[in-house]
Amino acid sequence: MPLHVPPAPAPALRTVLTALGSPTAVREARTPSLRTAEGPVTAELPLPVHVLDRVTAPGESTTRLAGWRFLIHSAGRAVAAADTMLTADGWAFSRFFEGPYVAATERALRQAESLPGAYQPRLLSVPSLYMLTLWLHGDRGADAAAGHPAATDLLVPLAPAPPGIAAHRPHRVAELLPVLTHRATRIPLLGSPA
Template sequence: MPLNVPPVPAGAEASVLDALREPTVWLPLPLQRHRESLRLVCPLPVHELAPVTGLTVPPRSRLAGWRFLLDRDGVTVGGAQTDLTASGWEFSHFSAGPFIASTARAVALAESMATPFQPRLLSVPELYMVTLWLHADPAADPASGSPEPQDLLVPLAPAPPGIAAERPARTDALLPLVTSRLAPLGLAS
Protein backbone atom coordinates (compact mmCIF):
# COMPACT_ATOMS: atom_id res chain seq x y z
CA MET A 1 0.00 0.00 0.00
CA PRO A 2 1.44 3.40 -0.82
CA LEU A 3 2.60 5.52 2.07
CA ASN A 4 0.67 8.68 2.83
CA VAL A 5 3.48 11.21 2.46
CA PRO A 6 2.30 14.47 4.02
CA PRO A 7 2.52 17.78 2.15
CA VAL A 8 5.85 19.54 2.51
CA PRO A 9 5.88 23.10 3.83
CA ALA A 10 6.66 25.36 0.86
CA GLY A 11 9.54 27.04 2.66
CA ALA A 12 11.20 23.71 3.46
CA GLU A 13 11.27 22.58 -0.16
CA ALA A 14 12.22 26.05 -1.44
CA SER A 15 15.26 26.23 0.86
CA VAL A 16 16.62 22.96 -0.54
CA LEU A 17 15.88 23.89 -4.16
CA ASP A 18 17.65 27.23 -3.65
CA ALA A 19 20.68 25.41 -2.22
CA LEU A 20 20.76 23.03 -5.20
CA ARG A 21 20.83 26.00 -7.57
CA GLU A 22 23.58 27.77 -5.64
CA PRO A 23 26.97 26.56 -6.96
CA THR A 24 28.82 27.69 -3.82
CA VAL A 25 26.80 25.39 -1.53
CA TRP A 26 28.79 22.25 -0.72
CA LEU A 27 27.62 18.95 -2.19
CA PRO A 28 29.23 15.56 -1.51
CA LEU A 29 31.77 14.79 -4.24
CA PRO A 30 29.70 12.03 -5.92
CA LEU A 31 26.83 14.51 -6.39
CA GLN A 32 28.75 17.57 -7.57
CA ARG A 33 28.89 16.58 -11.24
CA HIS A 34 25.15 15.94 -11.32
CA ARG A 35 23.82 18.96 -9.42
CA GLU A 36 21.52 20.01 -12.29
CA SER A 37 19.94 16.57 -12.71
CA LEU A 38 19.13 15.90 -9.03
CA ARG A 39 15.44 15.68 -8.12
CA LEU A 40 13.90 15.90 -4.66
CA VAL A 41 11.90 12.77 -3.82
CA CYS A 42 10.46 11.16 -0.71
CA PRO A 43 10.13 14.18 1.58
CA LEU A 44 10.01 13.08 5.22
CA PRO A 45 9.41 15.16 8.34
CA VAL A 46 12.29 14.70 10.78
CA HIS A 47 11.39 14.45 14.44
CA GLU A 48 13.96 14.42 17.19
CA LEU A 49 13.39 12.27 20.26
CA ALA A 50 13.34 14.48 23.34
CA PRO A 51 16.01 13.71 25.92
CA VAL A 52 15.02 10.68 27.92
CA THR A 53 14.04 11.57 31.48
CA GLY A 54 13.22 8.13 32.80
CA LEU A 55 12.51 4.55 31.87
CA THR A 56 8.74 4.83 32.45
CA VAL A 57 8.08 8.20 30.81
CA PRO A 58 6.40 7.96 27.37
CA PRO A 59 8.66 9.15 24.54
CA ARG A 60 8.22 12.68 23.23
CA SER A 61 9.48 14.14 20.00
CA ARG A 62 9.52 17.48 18.23
CA LEU A 63 9.62 18.41 14.56
CA ALA A 64 13.18 19.42 13.72
CA GLY A 65 13.14 19.57 9.91
CA TRP A 66 12.43 17.82 6.63
CA ARG A 67 14.73 15.45 4.78
CA PHE A 68 14.49 14.77 1.05
CA LEU A 69 16.09 11.95 -0.84
CA LEU A 70 17.94 13.07 -3.96
CA ASP A 71 17.20 11.06 -7.08
CA ARG A 72 19.20 10.87 -10.29
CA ASP A 73 17.75 8.81 -13.13
CA GLY A 74 15.56 6.79 -10.76
CA VAL A 75 18.37 6.00 -8.30
CA THR A 76 18.66 7.46 -4.79
CA VAL A 77 22.08 9.11 -4.65
CA GLY A 78 21.93 11.45 -1.66
CA GLY A 79 19.89 13.46 0.77
CA ALA A 80 19.14 17.06 1.64
CA GLN A 81 17.89 18.46 4.90
CA THR A 82 16.21 21.66 5.92
CA ASP A 83 15.77 22.62 9.55
CA LEU A 84 13.00 24.46 11.33
CA THR A 85 14.44 27.59 12.92
CA ALA A 86 12.90 30.53 14.76
CA SER A 87 12.83 32.45 11.47
CA GLY A 88 11.39 29.61 9.37
CA TRP A 89 12.82 26.88 7.18
CA GLU A 90 16.56 27.00 6.61
CA PHE A 91 18.67 24.71 4.42
CA SER A 92 20.94 22.58 6.59
CA HIS A 93 23.05 20.20 4.48
CA PHE A 94 23.41 17.68 1.69
CA SER A 95 24.55 14.17 2.51
CA ALA A 96 25.51 10.83 1.04
CA GLY A 97 26.26 7.62 2.86
CA PRO A 98 24.72 4.67 4.61
CA PHE A 99 21.69 6.42 6.15
CA ILE A 100 20.57 7.54 2.68
CA ALA A 101 20.66 4.08 1.10
CA SER A 102 19.09 2.58 4.21
CA THR A 103 16.28 5.17 4.13
CA ALA A 104 15.49 4.24 0.52
CA ARG A 105 15.40 0.52 1.42
CA ALA A 106 13.23 1.13 4.51
CA VAL A 107 10.76 3.24 2.50
CA ALA A 108 10.55 0.49 -0.15
CA LEU A 109 9.88 -2.05 2.63
CA ALA A 110 7.15 0.17 4.11
CA GLU A 111 5.52 0.63 0.70
CA SER A 112 5.15 -3.16 0.45
CA MET A 113 3.17 -3.38 3.69
CA ALA A 114 -0.61 -3.76 3.61
CA THR A 115 -1.25 -1.18 6.35
CA PRO A 116 -1.32 2.53 5.47
CA PHE A 117 1.20 4.65 7.39
CA GLN A 118 2.49 8.20 7.40
CA PRO A 119 6.28 8.04 7.00
CA ARG A 120 8.49 10.20 9.19
CA LEU A 121 12.04 10.03 10.43
CA LEU A 122 12.82 9.82 14.14
CA SER A 123 16.29 10.83 15.22
CA VAL A 124 17.85 9.74 18.51
CA PRO A 125 20.90 12.05 18.63
CA GLU A 126 22.41 10.54 21.78
CA LEU A 127 22.78 7.17 20.02
CA TYR A 128 23.50 8.53 16.53
CA MET A 129 20.42 6.56 15.51
CA VAL A 130 17.75 7.35 12.92
CA THR A 131 14.62 5.32 12.26
CA LEU A 132 11.94 5.42 9.64
CA TRP A 133 8.91 6.10 11.82
CA LEU A 134 5.72 4.66 10.37
CA HIS A 135 2.98 6.59 12.12
CA ALA A 136 -0.24 4.58 12.35
CA ASP A 137 -2.43 7.64 11.65
CA PRO A 138 -1.76 8.38 7.96
CA ALA A 139 -3.80 11.61 8.10
CA ALA A 140 -2.05 13.08 11.18
CA ASP A 141 -0.44 16.51 11.20
CA PRO A 142 3.19 15.71 10.31
CA ALA A 143 4.46 18.50 12.55
CA SER A 144 2.99 17.10 15.75
CA GLY A 145 2.74 13.91 17.72
CA SER A 146 5.12 11.53 19.36
CA PRO A 147 5.69 7.84 18.74
CA GLU A 148 2.63 5.81 19.74
CA PRO A 149 2.80 2.16 20.88
CA GLN A 150 1.16 0.90 17.65
CA ASP A 151 3.55 2.81 15.36
CA LEU A 152 6.40 0.96 13.68
CA LEU A 153 10.03 2.02 13.76
CA VAL A 154 12.52 0.76 11.18
CA PRO A 155 16.08 1.48 12.43
CA LEU A 156 18.30 2.71 9.61
CA ALA A 157 21.74 1.23 9.03
CA PRO A 158 24.07 1.61 10.70
CA ALA A 159 22.04 0.94 13.85
CA PRO A 160 23.56 0.82 17.33
CA PRO A 161 24.88 -2.59 18.43
CA GLY A 162 22.08 -4.97 19.40
CA ILE A 163 19.42 -3.14 17.38
CA ALA A 164 18.48 -4.80 14.10
CA ALA A 165 18.72 -2.42 11.16
CA GLU A 166 15.97 -2.28 8.55
CA ARG A 167 13.62 -4.52 10.53
CA PRO A 168 10.27 -3.03 11.56
CA ALA A 169 9.53 -3.10 15.28
CA ARG A 170 6.59 -1.73 17.20
CA THR A 171 7.42 1.43 19.09
CA ASP A 172 6.40 -0.17 22.38
CA ALA A 173 9.03 -2.89 21.78
CA LEU A 174 11.92 -0.82 20.40
CA LEU A 175 11.81 2.39 22.44
CA PRO A 176 12.28 0.64 25.81
CA LEU A 177 15.47 -0.89 24.38
CA VAL A 178 16.61 2.54 23.17
CA THR A 179 15.71 4.08 26.52
CA SER A 180 17.65 1.42 28.42
CA ARG A 181 20.69 2.18 26.23
CA LEU A 182 20.48 5.82 27.25
CA ALA A 183 20.02 5.08 30.98
CA PRO A 184 23.57 3.73 31.56
CA LEU A 185 24.94 6.90 29.96
CA GLY A 186 23.36 8.90 32.75
CA LEU A 187 20.79 10.25 30.32
CA ALA A 188 17.83 8.67 32.06
CA SER A 189 16.91 8.63 35.71
Template sequence: MPLSVLTPPSPALRSVRAALKSPTAVRGFRTLTPTSGAGPAGVTDPLPVHVLDGVGPGDGPPRAALGGWRFHLAAEGRVVAAAEARITPDGWAFSHFSEGPYVASAQRALRQAESLPAVLQPRLLSVPELYMVTLWLRPDAGAAAEPDGIDPADLLVPLAPAPPGIRAHRAHRAGDLLPALRDRLAAARLLGSSA
Protein backbone atom coordinates (compact mmCIF):
# COMPACT_ATOMS: atom_id res chain seq x y z
CA MET A 1 0.00 0.00 0.00
CA PRO A 2 1.20 3.54 -0.48
CA LEU A 3 2.92 5.21 2.44
CA SER A 4 1.37 8.26 4.09
CA VAL A 5 4.30 10.67 3.82
CA LEU A 6 4.32 13.79 6.01
CA THR A 7 4.72 17.22 4.44
CA PRO A 8 8.03 18.76 5.50
CA PRO A 9 8.28 22.33 6.78
CA SER A 10 8.73 24.66 3.79
CA PRO A 11 11.83 26.36 5.29
CA ALA A 12 13.53 22.95 5.71
CA LEU A 13 12.89 22.06 2.07
CA ARG A 14 14.01 25.53 0.90
CA SER A 15 17.28 25.23 2.84
CA VAL A 16 18.07 21.91 1.13
CA ARG A 17 17.20 23.24 -2.33
CA ALA A 18 19.40 26.29 -1.74
CA ALA A 19 22.30 24.05 -0.66
CA LEU A 20 21.91 21.99 -3.84
CA LYS A 21 22.43 25.16 -5.87
CA SER A 22 25.55 26.10 -3.92
CA PRO A 23 28.84 24.97 -5.53
CA THR A 24 30.48 25.22 -2.11
CA ALA A 25 27.92 22.96 -0.40
CA VAL A 26 28.03 20.22 -3.06
CA ARG A 27 31.83 20.28 -3.44
CA GLY A 28 33.19 16.82 -2.75
CA PHE A 29 29.91 15.06 -3.50
CA ARG A 30 30.47 13.53 -6.92
CA THR A 31 26.88 12.22 -7.05
CA LEU A 32 25.45 15.72 -6.64
CA THR A 33 27.46 17.33 -9.41
CA PRO A 34 25.36 17.40 -12.61
CA THR A 35 26.92 15.48 -15.46
CA SER A 36 26.42 16.06 -19.17
CA GLY A 37 23.50 18.45 -18.68
CA ALA A 38 21.51 16.04 -16.48
CA GLY A 39 20.47 18.91 -14.23
CA PRO A 40 20.60 19.20 -10.46
CA ALA A 41 19.50 16.41 -8.12
CA GLY A 42 15.79 16.33 -7.35
CA VAL A 43 14.46 16.23 -3.79
CA THR A 44 12.27 13.24 -2.87
CA ASP A 45 11.12 11.11 0.09
CA PRO A 46 10.95 13.68 2.92
CA LEU A 47 11.29 11.91 6.26
CA PRO A 48 11.28 13.45 9.73
CA VAL A 49 14.34 12.32 11.69
CA HIS A 50 13.84 11.55 15.36
CA VAL A 51 16.50 10.83 17.95
CA LEU A 52 15.75 8.07 20.44
CA ASP A 53 15.90 9.20 24.04
CA GLY A 54 14.85 7.72 27.33
CA VAL A 55 15.69 4.07 26.74
CA GLY A 56 17.87 3.55 29.78
CA PRO A 57 16.81 1.57 32.85
CA GLY A 58 14.09 3.37 34.78
CA ASP A 59 13.65 6.05 32.10
CA GLY A 60 9.99 5.15 31.55
CA PRO A 61 8.57 4.75 28.06
CA PRO A 62 11.03 5.56 25.26
CA ARG A 63 10.77 8.99 23.71
CA ALA A 64 11.83 10.30 20.34
CA ALA A 65 12.58 13.96 19.73
CA LEU A 66 12.25 15.51 16.28
CA GLY A 67 15.77 16.49 15.25
CA GLY A 68 15.45 17.30 11.58
CA TRP A 69 14.18 16.30 8.15
CA ARG A 70 16.04 14.08 5.70
CA PHE A 71 15.40 14.25 1.97
CA HIS A 72 16.60 11.76 -0.60
CA LEU A 73 18.24 13.24 -3.67
CA ALA A 74 17.62 11.66 -7.05
CA ALA A 75 19.73 12.20 -10.16
CA GLU A 76 19.31 10.51 -13.50
CA GLY A 77 16.37 8.48 -12.19
CA ARG A 78 17.92 7.02 -9.05
CA VAL A 79 18.51 8.09 -5.45
CA VAL A 80 22.18 9.00 -5.04
CA ALA A 81 22.45 10.87 -1.73
CA ALA A 82 20.53 12.44 1.13
CA ALA A 83 20.34 15.95 2.56
CA GLU A 84 19.35 16.93 6.05
CA ALA A 85 17.88 20.10 7.50
CA ARG A 86 18.02 20.80 11.25
CA ILE A 87 16.04 23.11 13.47
CA THR A 88 18.10 25.97 14.90
CA PRO A 89 17.15 28.86 17.20
CA ASP A 90 16.63 30.91 14.01
CA GLY A 91 14.49 28.28 12.25
CA TRP A 92 15.28 25.50 9.79
CA ALA A 93 18.75 25.38 8.24
CA PHE A 94 20.59 23.02 5.90
CA SER A 95 22.79 20.66 7.92
CA HIS A 96 24.65 18.27 5.59
CA PHE A 97 24.66 15.96 2.59
CA SER A 98 25.41 12.27 2.95
CA GLU A 99 26.20 9.36 0.69
CA GLY A 100 26.84 5.79 1.65
CA PRO A 101 25.04 2.67 2.78
CA TYR A 102 22.20 4.28 4.76
CA VAL A 103 20.90 6.03 1.63
CA ALA A 104 20.46 2.81 -0.35
CA SER A 105 19.27 0.95 2.73
CA ALA A 106 16.58 3.57 3.45
CA GLN A 107 15.35 3.29 -0.14
CA ARG A 108 15.17 -0.48 0.17
CA ALA A 109 13.28 -0.24 3.49
CA LEU A 110 10.80 2.26 2.01
CA ARG A 111 10.08 -0.11 -0.91
CA GLN A 112 9.61 -2.97 1.56
CA ALA A 113 7.20 -0.85 3.61
CA GLU A 114 5.12 -0.09 0.52
CA SER A 115 4.48 -3.82 0.15
CA LEU A 116 2.95 -4.14 3.63
CA PRO A 117 -0.86 -4.50 3.81
CA ALA A 118 -1.50 -1.30 5.79
CA VAL A 119 -1.17 2.44 5.26
CA LEU A 120 1.87 3.44 7.31
CA GLN A 121 3.57 6.74 8.03
CA PRO A 122 7.36 6.58 7.53
CA ARG A 123 9.94 8.45 9.54
CA LEU A 124 13.50 7.78 10.64
CA LEU A 125 14.60 6.94 14.16
CA SER A 126 18.25 7.46 15.03
CA VAL A 127 19.97 5.74 17.96
CA PRO A 128 23.29 7.63 18.04
CA GLU A 129 24.83 5.65 20.91
CA LEU A 130 24.51 2.46 18.85
CA TYR A 131 25.34 4.06 15.48
CA MET A 132 21.94 2.83 14.34
CA VAL A 133 19.16 4.19 12.13
CA THR A 134 15.77 2.57 11.64
CA LEU A 135 12.83 3.25 9.39
CA TRP A 136 10.02 3.92 11.89
CA LEU A 137 6.57 3.02 10.56
CA ARG A 138 3.54 4.35 12.43
CA PRO A 139 0.12 2.80 11.76
CA ASP A 140 -1.46 6.18 12.59
CA ALA A 141 -1.22 7.80 9.16
CA GLY A 142 -2.56 11.08 10.57
CA ALA A 143 0.03 11.44 13.35
CA ALA A 144 1.94 14.71 13.62
CA ALA A 145 5.68 14.82 12.87
CA GLU A 146 6.40 15.49 16.55
CA PRO A 147 5.29 12.30 18.33
CA ASP A 148 4.34 11.98 21.97
CA GLY A 149 6.12 8.65 22.19
CA ILE A 150 6.83 5.38 20.46
CA ASP A 151 3.90 3.00 20.46
CA PRO A 152 4.83 -0.65 21.10
CA ALA A 153 2.80 -1.57 17.97
CA ASP A 154 4.88 0.71 15.72
CA LEU A 155 7.24 -1.07 13.33
CA LEU A 156 10.98 -0.46 13.32
CA VAL A 157 13.07 -1.62 10.36
CA PRO A 158 16.82 -1.36 11.13
CA LEU A 159 18.82 0.00 8.21
CA ALA A 160 22.06 -1.59 7.09
CA PRO A 161 24.60 -1.58 8.51
CA ALA A 162 22.84 -2.54 11.75
CA PRO A 163 24.64 -3.23 15.04
CA PRO A 164 25.86 -6.81 15.53
CA GLY A 165 23.03 -9.16 16.44
CA ILE A 166 20.29 -6.93 14.99
CA ARG A 167 19.08 -7.98 11.58
CA ALA A 168 18.75 -5.19 9.03
CA HIS A 169 15.66 -4.94 6.84
CA ARG A 170 13.52 -7.02 9.16
CA ALA A 171 10.41 -5.35 10.59
CA HIS A 172 10.29 -5.52 14.38
CA ARG A 173 7.48 -4.36 16.64
CA ALA A 174 8.83 -1.46 18.70
CA GLY A 175 7.71 -3.29 21.84
CA ASP A 176 10.06 -6.16 20.92
CA LEU A 177 13.08 -4.23 19.61
CA LEU A 178 13.26 -1.37 22.14
CA PRO A 179 13.97 -3.64 25.15
CA ALA A 180 16.87 -5.19 23.19
CA LEU A 181 18.17 -1.70 22.44
CA ARG A 182 17.79 -0.75 26.13
CA ASP A 183 19.95 -3.77 27.09
CA ARG A 184 22.58 -2.90 24.47
CA LEU A 185 22.72 0.73 25.59
CA ALA A 186 23.07 -0.31 29.24
CA ALA A 187 25.96 -2.63 28.31
CA ALA A 188 27.62 0.09 26.20
CA ARG A 189 27.32 2.60 29.05
CA LEU A 190 28.75 0.07 31.51
CA LEU A 191 31.73 -0.58 29.21
CA GLY A 192 32.19 3.16 28.71
CA SER A 193 32.20 3.87 32.46
CA SER A 194 34.79 1.16 33.16
CA ALA A 195 37.24 2.49 30.56
Protein backbone atom coordinates (compact mmCIF):
# COMPACT_ATOMS: atom_id res chain seq x y z
CA MET A 1 0.00 0.00 0.00
CA PRO A 2 1.39 3.45 -0.77
CA LEU A 3 2.93 5.40 2.07
CA HIS A 4 1.53 8.78 3.05
CA VAL A 5 4.65 10.94 3.07
CA PRO A 6 3.86 14.02 5.15
CA PRO A 7 4.58 17.43 3.66
CA ALA A 8 7.61 19.14 5.15
CA PRO A 9 7.27 22.68 6.45
CA ALA A 10 7.69 25.00 3.44
CA PRO A 11 10.53 26.99 5.11
CA ALA A 12 12.47 23.74 5.71
CA LEU A 13 12.16 22.78 2.04
CA ARG A 14 13.18 26.30 0.96
CA THR A 15 16.38 26.12 3.02
CA VAL A 16 17.33 22.83 1.34
CA LEU A 17 16.55 24.15 -2.15
CA THR A 18 18.58 27.28 -1.43
CA ALA A 19 21.53 25.16 -0.28
CA LEU A 20 21.22 22.94 -3.38
CA GLY A 21 21.29 26.05 -5.55
CA SER A 22 24.38 27.42 -3.82
CA PRO A 23 27.62 26.36 -5.53
CA THR A 24 29.49 27.16 -2.31
CA ALA A 25 27.25 24.98 -0.11
CA VAL A 26 27.46 22.04 -2.53
CA ARG A 27 31.20 22.43 -3.18
CA GLU A 28 32.01 22.60 0.55
CA ALA A 29 29.80 19.64 1.44
CA ARG A 30 31.61 16.44 2.31
CA THR A 31 29.49 14.54 -0.17
CA PRO A 32 31.47 13.60 -3.28
CA SER A 33 28.40 12.03 -4.89
CA LEU A 34 26.52 15.33 -4.61
CA ARG A 35 29.43 17.37 -5.98
CA THR A 36 29.80 15.03 -8.97
CA ALA A 37 26.09 14.47 -9.67
CA GLU A 38 25.29 14.94 -13.34
CA GLY A 39 22.07 16.63 -14.27
CA PRO A 40 19.53 18.18 -11.95
CA VAL A 41 19.28 17.23 -8.30
CA THR A 42 15.99 17.28 -6.41
CA ALA A 43 14.99 17.18 -2.75
CA GLU A 44 12.45 14.40 -2.33
CA LEU A 45 10.77 12.23 0.30
CA PRO A 46 10.83 14.59 3.29
CA LEU A 47 10.84 12.63 6.53
CA PRO A 48 10.49 14.06 10.02
CA VAL A 49 13.38 12.93 12.22
CA HIS A 50 12.33 12.14 15.77
CA VAL A 51 14.77 11.31 18.57
CA LEU A 52 13.96 8.69 21.18
CA ASP A 53 15.02 10.40 24.38
CA ARG A 54 13.85 7.80 26.87
CA VAL A 55 11.29 5.17 27.67
CA THR A 56 9.08 6.40 30.52
CA ALA A 57 7.16 3.15 31.14
CA PRO A 58 6.59 -0.13 29.33
CA GLY A 59 5.16 0.83 25.96
CA GLU A 60 5.59 4.57 26.52
CA SER A 61 8.42 6.70 25.25
CA THR A 62 9.51 10.30 25.06
CA THR A 63 10.39 11.51 21.58
CA ARG A 64 11.04 14.92 20.12
CA LEU A 65 11.20 16.29 16.61
CA ALA A 66 14.83 17.03 15.73
CA GLY A 67 14.38 18.13 12.11
CA TRP A 68 13.42 17.04 8.62
CA ARG A 69 15.54 14.92 6.28
CA PHE A 70 15.25 15.09 2.50
CA LEU A 71 16.70 12.50 0.15
CA ILE A 72 18.60 14.20 -2.67
CA HIS A 73 17.99 12.44 -5.97
CA SER A 74 19.96 12.58 -9.19
CA ALA A 75 19.39 10.35 -12.21
CA GLY A 76 16.62 8.44 -10.44
CA ARG A 77 18.48 7.47 -7.27
CA ALA A 78 19.34 8.95 -3.90
CA VAL A 79 22.89 10.30 -3.91
CA ALA A 80 22.84 12.21 -0.62
CA ALA A 81 20.56 13.58 2.07
CA ALA A 82 19.96 17.03 3.51
CA ASP A 83 19.01 17.75 7.10
CA THR A 84 17.20 20.78 8.45
CA MET A 85 16.72 21.82 12.05
CA LEU A 86 14.41 24.12 13.92
CA THR A 87 16.12 27.17 15.39
CA ALA A 88 14.80 30.18 17.31
CA ASP A 89 14.52 31.96 13.94
CA GLY A 90 12.67 29.10 12.22
CA TRP A 91 13.83 26.25 9.96
CA ALA A 92 17.48 26.26 8.90
CA PHE A 93 19.55 24.07 6.60
CA SER A 94 21.90 21.90 8.67
CA ARG A 95 24.03 19.73 6.38
CA PHE A 96 24.37 17.51 3.35
CA PHE A 97 25.67 13.99 3.92
CA GLU A 98 25.99 10.61 2.29
CA GLY A 99 26.75 7.14 3.55
CA PRO A 100 24.98 3.89 4.31
CA TYR A 101 21.86 5.45 5.86
CA VAL A 102 20.93 7.17 2.58
CA ALA A 103 20.69 3.92 0.62
CA ALA A 104 19.22 2.10 3.64
CA THR A 105 16.46 4.71 3.97
CA GLU A 106 15.58 4.42 0.30
CA ARG A 107 15.55 0.61 0.54
CA ALA A 108 13.38 0.61 3.68
CA LEU A 109 10.87 2.99 2.05
CA ARG A 110 10.56 0.69 -0.98
CA GLN A 111 10.15 -2.28 1.35
CA ALA A 112 7.48 -0.44 3.38
CA GLU A 113 5.42 0.25 0.26
CA SER A 114 4.87 -3.50 -0.12
CA LEU A 115 3.67 -4.04 3.46
CA PRO A 116 -0.03 -4.48 4.17
CA GLY A 117 -1.62 -1.51 5.90
CA ALA A 118 -1.24 2.23 5.54
CA TYR A 119 1.54 4.14 7.24
CA GLN A 120 3.08 7.57 7.61
CA PRO A 121 6.88 7.21 7.32
CA ARG A 122 9.14 8.95 9.80
CA LEU A 123 12.67 8.41 11.03
CA LEU A 124 13.37 7.53 14.65
CA SER A 125 16.89 8.01 15.94
CA VAL A 126 18.14 6.13 19.00
CA PRO A 127 21.35 8.04 19.80
CA SER A 128 22.37 5.86 22.75
CA LEU A 129 22.66 2.88 20.37
CA TYR A 130 23.91 4.81 17.31
CA MET A 131 20.79 3.52 15.57
CA LEU A 132 18.35 4.88 13.01
CA THR A 133 15.02 3.28 12.13
CA LEU A 134 12.26 3.92 9.66
CA TRP A 135 9.23 4.48 11.88
CA LEU A 136 5.99 3.49 10.16
CA HIS A 137 3.28 5.33 12.08
CA GLY A 138 -0.18 3.79 11.80
CA ASP A 139 -2.05 7.12 11.84
CA ARG A 140 -1.44 8.41 8.31
CA GLY A 141 -3.18 11.72 9.02
CA ALA A 142 -1.30 12.53 12.23
CA ASP A 143 0.78 15.65 12.66
CA ALA A 144 4.20 14.44 11.52
CA ALA A 145 5.95 16.74 13.98
CA ALA A 146 4.25 15.23 17.03
CA GLY A 147 3.40 11.92 18.59
CA HIS A 148 5.05 8.89 20.05
CA PRO A 149 5.53 5.38 18.68
CA ALA A 150 2.34 3.39 19.24
CA ALA A 151 2.64 -0.27 20.22
CA THR A 152 1.27 -1.33 16.82
CA ASP A 153 3.52 0.97 14.76
CA LEU A 154 6.42 -0.66 12.91
CA LEU A 155 10.13 0.08 13.26
CA VAL A 156 12.48 -0.98 10.48
CA PRO A 157 16.13 -0.76 11.65
CA LEU A 158 18.34 0.76 8.96
CA ALA A 159 21.70 -0.72 8.05
CA PRO A 160 24.08 -0.65 9.73
CA ALA A 161 22.06 -1.77 12.74
CA PRO A 162 23.54 -2.59 16.15
CA PRO A 163 24.80 -6.17 16.57
CA GLY A 164 21.98 -8.63 17.16
CA ILE A 165 19.30 -6.45 15.55
CA ALA A 166 18.45 -7.40 11.98
CA ALA A 167 18.44 -4.47 9.57
CA HIS A 168 15.48 -4.07 7.22
CA ARG A 169 13.25 -6.41 9.23
CA PRO A 170 10.00 -4.75 10.36
CA HIS A 171 9.28 -5.06 14.09
CA ARG A 172 6.24 -3.93 16.04
CA VAL A 173 7.16 -1.17 18.48
CA ALA A 174 5.84 -3.36 21.32
CA GLU A 175 8.45 -6.00 20.39
CA LEU A 176 11.50 -3.89 19.56
CA LEU A 177 11.25 -0.98 22.01
CA PRO A 178 11.84 -3.16 25.11
CA VAL A 179 14.95 -4.63 23.46
CA LEU A 180 16.28 -1.16 22.63
CA THR A 181 15.49 0.07 26.14
CA HIS A 182 17.29 -2.86 27.73
CA ARG A 183 20.35 -2.31 25.57
CA ALA A 184 20.40 1.45 26.11
CA THR A 185 20.17 1.15 29.89
CA ARG A 186 22.63 -1.73 30.42
CA ILE A 187 25.55 -0.85 32.62
CA PRO A 188 28.79 -1.58 30.75
CA LEU A 189 30.96 -4.18 32.48
CA LEU A 190 34.18 -2.31 31.78
CA GLY A 191 32.88 1.17 32.50
CA SER A 192 32.24 4.11 30.26
CA PRO A 193 34.68 4.94 27.47
CA ALA A 194 34.84 8.57 28.65
